[in-house]
Amino acid sequence: MGSALDVHRLHFAFTITFHYLFPQLTMGLALLIVILKSVALRTNDEHFSRAARFWAKIFGINFALGVVTGIPMEFQFGTNWAEFSKTAGGVIGQTLAMEGVFSFFLESTFLGLFLYGEKKLGRVGHWWAAFLVFLGSWMSGYFIVATDAWMQHPIGYRLGAHHQIELTSFWDLLLNQWALWQYVHTMLGAVQTGCFVMAAVGAFYVLSHRDPLYGRIFLRIGVLVGVIAALLQLTPSGDMQGKLVTQYQPTTLAAMEGLFESQDGAPLAVLGQPDVAKRTLDNPLIIPNMLSFLTYKHWNAHVQGLNDFPEDQWPDKIELLYFSYHVMVGLGTMFIAVMGISAFLLWRKKLFEARWMLWIIMLSVPLPYIANTAGWLTAELGRQPWLIYGLMRTAHGFSPRVAAGNAWFTLIGFMGLYTVLAMLWLFLIYREIEIGPEPEARLRGETLDPSVAE
Amino acid sequence: METLWFCLVAVMVTLYVLLDGFDLGAGAVHFLVAKTEEERRQVIASIGPVWDGNEVWLLAAGGTLYFAFPALYASSFSGFYLPLMMVLWLLILRGTSIEFRNHIKSPIWIPFWDFFFSISSLLLAIFFGAALANVVRGVPLDQSGYFFEPLWTNFRLDEQTGILDWYTILVGVQALLVLMMHGSLWLQWKTDGALNQRAARLASLCWWGVLVLTALVTAVTFSIQPQVSVNFKTWPLGYILPLLAVAGLAGVQFELRRKNERGAFLSSCAYLLGMLTSVVFGVYPMVLPARNPIYALTVHNAKAADYGLKVGLAWWLIGMLLAAIYFTHVYRSFAGKVSADTTSHG
Numbered sequence: 001m002g003s004a005l006d007v008h009r010l011h012f013a014f015t016i017t018f019h020y021l022f023p024q025l026t027m028g029l030a031l032l033i034v035i036l037k038s039v040a041l042r043t044n045d046e047h048f049s050r051a052a053r054f055w056a057k058i059f060g061i062n063f064a065l066g067v068v069t070g071i072p073m074e075f076q077f078g079t080n081w082a083e084f085s086k087t088a089g090g091v092i093g094q095t096l097a098m099e100g101v102f103s104f105f106l107e108s109t110f111l112g113l114f115l116y117g118e119k120k121l122g123r124v125g126h127w128w129a130a131f132l133v134f135l136g137s138w139m140s141g142y143f144i145v146a147t148d149a150w151m152q153h154p155i156g157y158r159l160g161a162h163h164q165i166e167l168t169s170f171w172d173l174l175l176n177q178w179a180l181w182q183y184v185h186t187m188l189g190a191v192q193t194g195c196f197v198m199a200a201v202g203a204f205y206v207l208s209h210r211d212p213l214y215g216r217i218f219l220r221i222g223v224l225v226g227v228i229a230a231l232l233q234l235t236p237s238g239d240m241q242g243k244l245v246t247q248y249q250p251t252t253l254a255a256m257e258g259l260f261e262s263q264d265g266a267p268l269a270v271l272g273q274p275d276v277a278k279r280t281l282d283n284p285l286i287i288p289n290m291l292s293f294l295t296y297k298h299w300n301a302h303v304q305g306l307n308d309f310p311e312d313q314w315p316d317k318i319e320l321l322y323f324s325y326h327v328m329v330g331l332g333t334m335f336i337a338v339m340g341i342s343a344f345l346l347w348r349k350k351l352f353e354a355r356w357m358l359w360i361i362m363l364s365v366p367l368p369y370i371a372n373t374a375g376w377l378t379a380e381l382g383r384q385p386w387l388i389y390g391l392m393r394t395a396h397g398f399s400p401r402v403a404a405g406n407a408w409f410t411l412i413g414f415m416g417l418y419t420v421l422a423m424l425w426l427f428l429i430y431r432e433i434e435i436g437p438e439p440e441a442r443l444r445g446e447t448l449d450p451s452v453a454e
Numbered sequence: 455m456e457t458l459w460f461c462l463v464a465v466m467v468t469l470y471v472l473l474d475g476f477d478l479g480a481g482a483v484h485f486l487v488a489k490t491e492e493e494r495r496q497v498i499a500s501i502g503p504v505w506d507g508n509e510v511w512l513l514a515a516g517g518t519l520y521f522a523f524p525a526l527y528a529s530s531f532s533g534f535y536l537p538l539m540m541v542l543w544l545l546i547l548r549g550t551s552i553e554f555r556n557h558i559k560s561p562i563w564i565p566f567w568d569f570f571f572s573i574s575s576l577l578l579a580i581f582f583g584a585a586l587a588n589v590v591r592g593v594p595l596d597q598s599g600y601f602f603e604p605l606w607t608n609f610r611l612d613e614q615t616g617i618l619d620w621y622t623i624l625v626g627v628q629a630l631l632v633l634m635m636h637g638s639l640w641l642q643w644k645t646d647g648a649l650n651q652r653a654a655r656l657a658s659l660c661w662w663g664v665l666v667l668t669a670l671v672t673a674v675t676f677s678i679q680p681q682v683s684v685n686f687k688t689w690p691l692g693y694i695l696p697l698l699a700v701a702g703l704a705g706v707q708f709e710l711r712r713k714n715e716r717g718a719f720l721s722s723c724a725y726l727l728g729m730l731t732s733v734v735f736g737v738y739p740m741v742l743p744a745r746n747p748i749y750a751l752t753v754h755n756a757k758a759a760d761y762g763l764k765v766g767l768a769w770w771l772i773g774m775l776l777a778a779i780y781f782t783h784v785y786r787s788f789a790g791k792v793s794a795d796t797t798s799h800g
Contacts, residue, residue: 064553067506068546074516078531079538082600085531089524090758094766097517100510101773108507109780113787116503120787164524166759399532401602410539417543421550428557 007407008080008398013380014411015072017373020417022066027141027187028194029059030134037130041123051217052130053118054437057197060250061428062117065421067075072414074100080407084387084397091157092147095174095287099143107136120279121159138187141450142179145186151177151388152379153248165391178248181240182379188233189375192335193368195226200365201433203358214437216352227339228325233332239294240297246295249389251309252382255318257291259305266291274322275356279306315384322375331371338364455764456757459522460741462770466518469766470511471582471730472723477501477508478582479637481548481575482630484568487641487652494568499792504784509545514777522767525599526741526756533593533601534585537617541571541581548574576630583629587622590679590733591615592743592750599654599751601744609757611678613745622676628667631731635660636722639706643715646791657718658710665703668729672696675736679743682736692735699728 033055040048074096077085114129121129156172157165167173179254199222205215235295245253254260258269260279268290272281292301306314316319338360345351351358383389387397480501488494520527531538551571556566594601594614606616609623618626638657642650676683686692705721737743742751757763 011732058774060553061557064549068549071513072542072544074513074520075531075538075542077520078527080532082528082532084601085520086525086528089520090762093517093521093527093758094762096520097514097766098516098773100514101770101777104505104510104513105773107779108510109784112503112506112784117787128578160759164759166781167762167765170765172763228699337478399528399535400598400599401600402532402535403602406535410536413543417546424550424554428554431558447765 002102004394004402004404004407005398007404007411008392008402011080011407011411011414012076012272015069015418017376017415018422018423019066019073020372020376021369022069023137023141024193024369026059026062026066026199027137027190028192029055029062029197030137030194031253032194032198033059033190034127034134034223035221035225036217037127041127042324047217050437051214054214054432056115056130057132057432058429060111061425061432063111065425066311069418069421080399080402081387081397082402083397084392085262087163087397088151088165088388088391091154091165094167094170095143095147095150099140103136103140103143107140108134108404113409120305141187141190142183145183146174146176146179148379149176149182152182152383153178153244154391165388176312178244181237184234185237185241185375186198187371188229188237189368191229192226192233193372195222195229196335196361196365196368198366199226200362202364204433205436206352206363207358208354211436211438212352219351219358220346221344223339223342223351223361225230226335227343230332230335230339234336238329238332242295249382250304251306251313252315252321254304254306254309255297255315256321256378256382258322259291259303260307261303262308264292264299264302265289266305268294269326273328274319276318299313313385315381317381317384321381321384324381326408328371328374328378331367331374337367349440456522456753457739457759458767458768459518459757459763460738460753463515463519463522464731466511466515468727468730469507470515472726473508473511473638474505475633475726476640476719477505477637478575478579479633479635480641481516481571481637481639482579482634483638483653483656484572484575487638487656488649491564493647493649494564495556496645496649496792497628497641500551500641502552503788506549509549518766520771522763523741523751523753524757524758525578526751528590529595529599529601529756530593530753533595533603534588534617534759535602536605537585541578541585543582544574544578548578558787559746566729569611579630579633580626583632584622584626585688586624586629586733588615588617589739589742590625590675591619591621592679592745592747595742595744595746595749597749599749602716615745621674624667624674625671626629628664628671631660631663631667632726635664635706636719639715639722643719644792646793654710654715656708661703661707661710668699673722679737681740681743685736685738689735690733695728695735697728697760699725699732701766702728 001135027134033052036048036052036055040052077089077092077096097240110129110132118126139405150173153176154165155176156167156169158168160166173283198218202215202218202220202222205211206219242253245256256279257266258272258274259266260281265288267286267288268280270285270287272284272286274281289299290301293299295301295303308316312402341419342351342357342361345354385393385395481496484494484497488497516527547570551567551574555567555571556565588603591611593603604616606618607614609619610615611619611621635657638653638660642653642657645653702721702723702725705724706718709715709717709721739752739754740750741753741756744750
């Protein structure tokens with residue numbers, strides 16, 4: 001961990017991991033808020049408007065933190081990854097600039113109107129403000145994913161003079177099939193974070209016998225949207241993502257599955273610790289032939305192991321990649337179970353009394369954050385040793401003149417600053433949940449009549 | 455094509471300075487013009503609905519610079535590594551201060567954020583001025599197209615310059631005074647009562663400082679960056695730009711005396727527009743001058759490939775049209791003064 005390359009990598013990894021804690025919730029919540037506002041508009045039920053207002057406050061805090069931690073990401077392409085920017089800026093600069101021009105202007109305009117203009121805009125106008133904030137944040141997600149997708153699977157380019165990569169097809173860049181599937185995967189992940197947070201706050205309210213009516217609204221929407229998102233994440237989303245990796249990044253597939261030897265009828269490793277030096281998986285728990293089936297839909301298909309590829313093309317952190325991938329898949333499977341059982345109980349009208357299930361939902365709240373983080377780690381570590389897959393190595397991308405000492409200095413600065421932001425975030429969110437959806441009623445010391453609920 | 459993009463990026467940066475300039479300036483004068491908690495709430499309310507959108511111009515300009523001139527983006531951002539990182543920290547502090555300030559009505563919480571809001575705004579104004587001065591003065595680029603500047607060396611204009619030397623500090627101070635004036639004029643226009651009065655007095659006071667420093671810095675700049683006089687000699691029509699700045703500056707004082715608040719603010723915009731376009735005109739075709747002129751980055755050697763620049767133009771125009779609609783909408787819906795007794799903006 002001493003070389004400039006390592007510090008620049010850690011610098012980007014740390015700041016983007018922290019940053020993505022916020023957008024995954026705001027993108028997910030944006031959709032759920034539009035749903036709440038739509039129900040409010042159709043049914044004229046004031047509770048849904050209040051529910052939307054409550055989540056708007058939590059959205060606002062997260063959005064602000066997403067903005068301030070997002071600005072450093074755009075800057076770091078130039079500050080820490082200058083050689084990469086010089087080489088590929090003509091291509092990925094397109095999508096990054098489009099994010100600013102199309103998403104940020106839209107979001108910043110309508111967020112203010114959404115958060116502070118409800119009275120002024122009227123019911124329908126305010127629905128539109130919520131919708132445009134949703135649209136802006138989801139577009140923003142697309143431009144970023146399209147940028148990363150091009151690095152994973154570069155198309156629509158040619159090599160120009162001075163080793164610069166030149167764009168040759170704008171639509172290839174924008175409609176890269178890798179981008180489309182990665183986008184679906186990323187957004188479903190964000191929706192699950194939104195659903196778990198909403199359902200968990202609902203469970204907290206029901207369990208602690210306060211605002212039960214709102215608790216039930218949150219649980220119902222969180223669980224219903226959550227179970228759909230969790231299932232779609234498995235298939236077609238996860239499945240297609242896997243197919244693309246199999247086809248275009250076979251080395252990555254072998255590394256994340258911990259498959260050291262090529263074989264027919266390859267097993268799927270559920271557990272086990274890769275020993276890269278000995279090229280084995282310790283304490284493996286495997287499902288025979290499963291990997292062959294999942295990747296090629298054929299039980300005895302041949303799957304390439306790491307031994308089929310030169311070592312200088314192996315991802316450089318195989319262990320971390322392996323665990324990130326397994327954590328992501330393991331948690332994704334768990335989400336299907338938790339949301340599936342909850343949805344079943346909801347259907348049988350037993351969820352609100354099933355306290356054990358509400359406890360599980362409430363305590364699950366950190367898990368989608370971990371799953372989303374692990375997913376991005378899988379994507380980014382899996383791309384190694386490439387910065388642009390097959391075209392440019394990570395080791396050739398960082399800023400040649402920024403010494404390790406300067407990078408450490410700013411990394412430590414970010415760590416300190418972000419620690420403070422994280423504490424503020426938890427404090428302010430806890431406070432909003434404590435105040436709840438009916439602040440006026442609580443201030444007057446009134447408790448909601450439970451008979452109002454249902 | 456590359457000259458067109460040079461102009462488009464310049465337009466975006468200029469808009470950023472005009473727009474975010476007034477909310478940065480308002481932050482810098484926060485404690486000077488607003489003496490009570492109520493008045494400080496007014497200051498925040500006058501920029502609350504627009505500051506975030508204003509700052510987006512920085513991001514959009516950055517993104518556009520990135521795809522149109524990737525070599526410039528790479529070289530300048532890594533070369534100005536330390537000050538840019540500090541700008542990021544200040545932007546983070548400032549953003550959280552404005553957004554979190556009104557969350558808790560407490561005599562501990564609010565002044566805490568007010569302090570960070572003001573100090574970060576003030577430092578950002580100085581940083582941006584110094585950054586511009588670094589570009590005009592030129593940086594120690596070599597044949598690799600890269601450089602790295604420490605924060606300071608010996609404060610002189612030698613071969614290995616630092617971010618801070620006497621020239622860049624001077625321009626930093628000028629930028630601070632200019633934005634303080636600009637911000638005060640905005641506050642004068644958008645508020646009433648004692649706050650309005652104090653803002654007018656402070657703007658008038660800053661005006662004298664701006665006048666002196668503008669004259670001084672302009673004179674020095676001509677000797678530091680020879681390209682400037684070359685350009686004005688080659689295209690004498692360019693003199694219209696500094697004339698606009700002079701007219702704007704005169705206009706500020708004139709309108710202040712006439713008590714035309716809107717006119718004074720717009721004159722200040724004209725001044726900023728004239729100054730920035732003069733600088734841009736003066737260094738063209740360079741985008742990053744070098745201490746050794748042969749290594750300078752120009753629109754020709756820093757640009758991206760033609761195809762990208764052409765497609766970019768299509769979506770850029772659509773995007774800017776949309777942005778113009780949004781901005782008109784927002785500034786219209788929050789038109790008028792923020793009074794001490796209204797609580798329109800939480």
